[in-house]
Amino acid sequence: MRRYWDDTTVYSQPSVAELKERARESVRRAGNKGKSFDPVKCTTKRGAVCESWWGQAWCNNLEQYADYASRLDRGKGYVRSGAVIDLQITDGHVMAKVQGRRRTPYKVEIRIGRLTEENCQKIIDRCTSRIESLETLVRGEFPEELKDIFTEEGGLFPNPREISFNCSCPDWAMMCKHVAAVMYGIGIRFDENPFYFFNLRGIDPDRFIGVALENSVEKMLKNADVKTDRIINDADMTELFGVL
Ligand SMILES: [Zn+2]
Numbered sequence: 001m002r003r004y005w006d007d008t009t010v011y012s013q014p015s016v017a018e019l020k021e022r023a024r025e026s027v028r029r030a031g032n033k034g035k036s037f038d039p040v041k042c043t044t045k046r047g048a049v050c051e052s053w054w055g056q057a058w059c060n061n062l063e064q065y066a067d068y069a070s071r072l073d074r075g076k077g078y079v080r081s082g083a084v085i086d087l088q089i090t091d092g093h094v095m096a097k098v099q100g101r102r103r104t105p106y107k108v109e110i111r112i113g114r115l116t117e118e119n120c121q122k123i124i125d126r127c128t129s130r131i132e133s134l135e136t137l138v139r140g141e142f143p144e145e146l147k148d149i150f151t152e153e154g155g156l157f158p159n160p161r162e163i164s165f166n167c168s169c170p171d172w173a174m175m176c177k178h179v180a181a182v183m184y185g186i187g188i189r190f191d192e193n194p195f196y197f198f199n200l201r202g203i204d205p206d207r208f209i210g211v212a213l214e215n216s217v218e219k220m221l222k223n224a225d226v227k228t229d230r231i232i233n234d235a236d237m238t239e240l241f242g243v244l
Contacts, residue, residue: 023099037086040185055191075180098178113162114202
């Protein structure tokens with residue numbers, strides 16, 4: 001006799017080859033409708049999905065939250081298979097399409113809380129004292145000396161309370177594998193352009209760097225003033241003691 005609650009039912013998981021084929025088909029169909037998708041391409045074969053230290057730091061940060069642990073591995077497999085066929089990052093908002101079992105890709109939406117004005121200013125102050133780091137940042141790389149601005153409390157990395165997500169699949173898990181795949185996809189986008197970190201936290205990177213550079217120059221000029229004062233004082237001393 002067949003039981004209504006049949007706990008032996010297992011959903012078949014698509015193989016990597018099937019997933020790739022379906023993903024290709026979905027991108028082609030979107031193209032036929034005049035939409036252009038921006039697929040996430042994972043370049044690493046095993047281990048970390050990201051290459052840059054900042055992309056890897058994003059993934060490590062994600063993995064340390066036990067709430068998400070169950071689906072992260074599956075998500076990693078998905079992003080490696082090219083299942084994230086579109087991913088767009090705008091201010092505090094990520095929209096993505098992930099190919100799954102179904103023919104139609106799932107829609108994933110992730111919202112990240114804005115960095116508060118106070119925390120943003122704190123990060124600018126930290127950068128101001130390191131002009132070389134700012135130059136590295138302007139070149140599109142995250143300087144390693146600024147590593148701590150990510151991980152410290154109130155830094156660029158959002159904590160789980162600042163992340164909300166939604167997927168159109170029927171999985172009721174806290175975080176489904178499609179959302180997990182998109183989370184890794186965000187890390188790969190960071191590899192390509194670290195300024196997405198700022199966009200994701202609702203900060204305009206050009207303005208951020210502009211303000212930090214201005215403050216650096218102001219600070220340098222102030223230091224130069226201090227030196228000039230000292231020289232004048234030395235001259236006064238010479239005059240005072242009649243030393244030639
Ligand atoms: Zn899902």
